[in-house]
Amino acid sequence: MQVSPDEPDHYSILGVLPDCDAKQLEIAYKALAKKYHPDHSETADLDRFKEITGAYRVLRDPLKRFEYDEANRHLFRTPTGAGGQFGGFDQATVANDALVHETILMHLYNLRRQSTGSSGAGEWQLLDLVGCSEKNLEFHTWYLKEKGFIMKTEEGTWAITIAGVDHTIDTMRSRQDTIRMLTQRRERDLDLDAETDEAL
Numbered sequence: 001m002q003v004s005p006d007e008p009d010h011y012s013i014l015g016v017l018p019d020c021d022a023k024q025l026e027i028a029y030k031a032l033a034k035k036y037h038p039d040h041s042e043t044a045d046l047d048r049f050k051e052i053t054g055a056y057r058v059l060r061d062p063l064k065r066f067e068y069d070e071a072n073r074h075l076f077r078t079p080t081g082a083g084g085q086f087g088g089f090d091q092a093t094v095a096n097d098a099l100v101h102e103t104i105l106m107h108l109y110n111l112r113r114q115s116t117g118s119s120g121a122g123e124w125q126l127l128d129l130v131g132c133s134e135k136n137l138e139f140h141t142w143y144l145k146e147k148g149f150i151m152k153t154e155e156g157t158w159a160i161t162i163a164g165v166d167h168t169i170d171t172m173r174s175r176q177d178t179i180r181m182l183t184q185r186r187e188r189d190l191d192l193d194a195e196t197d198e199a200l
Contacts, residue, residue, distance in 0.1 A: 007071075007072055008051070008054075008055065009072075010054075010055035010056075010058050010059050010068065011055075011059070013051055013052060013055040014028045014029060014032065014052065014055050014056060014059065015028055015032070016028045018069070022060065025056070025059055025060060026060070029052065029056040029060070032052045033049065033052055033053065033056075036048040036049040036052060037049055061186055062181075062182035062185045062186055063179065063182040063183050063185075063186045064186075065182075066178065066179065066182050097140070100130045100132065100136075100140050101140060101143065101144060102171065103129065103130055104126060104129070104130060104140060104141075104144060104150070104158075105144065105149060105150070105160060105164055105167065105168045105171075106168060107121060107126075107129055108120060108121060108150060108158060108159060108160035108164065109160050109164070109165060109168045111159070111160075112159065112160050112165065119153055119155045119157050119159070120153050120155070120157035120158050120159030120160075121157055121158055121159075122156070122157050122158075123137065123158075126141070126158065141158060144164070147163075147167075148161060148163045148164070149161060149163055149164035149167055150164055
């Protein structure tokens with residue numbers, strides 16, 4: 001998945017951690033919005049206020065926050081020395097690995113879905129698909145093979161197994177359930193904008 005390097009880090013803008021809850025988010029927003037609001041003569045900053053408000057509008061909405069988090073995992077790095085890095089990799093690396101595994105399985109699932117007799121995908125196809133090094137791909141295919149999700153065919157390509165198909169379907173179903181739940185929460189929180197504006 002490609003994301004823009006210029007994507008704003010909404011969490012940093014509000015000075016909160018990516019795992020903050022709704023209450024922490026609201027407290028941070030109200031403090032900053034009050035400080036930079038155009039009506040506050042000493043610290044007024046319209047551009048900063050708009051930036052803060054824009055970040056909050058995304059993160060306070062459960063569905064928008066979910067979509068933002070999914071698209072911007074590269075932003076969620078734990079600073080060195082904060083306990084998030086181990087031997088050269090961090091939480092973002094682990095999250096990216098999970099995304100690569102999901103991408104490979106989905107691609108192989110689609111190939112198998114189109115033709116049960118499909119010979120799968122070659123190494124070069126997977127390298128082009130996920131954009132990683134041969135060494136990293138070796139790790140990913142090793143993991144997926146050991147889990148029983150993919151296998152090497154007689155032609156030397158990678159193909160999804162029955163366990164891999166089941167895992168992919170379960171993953172997609174879980175994601176749809178999450179989106180459905182977040183959408184329902186969003187519908188219950190439609191009045192939050194008006195309440196926030198009144199509080200300022």
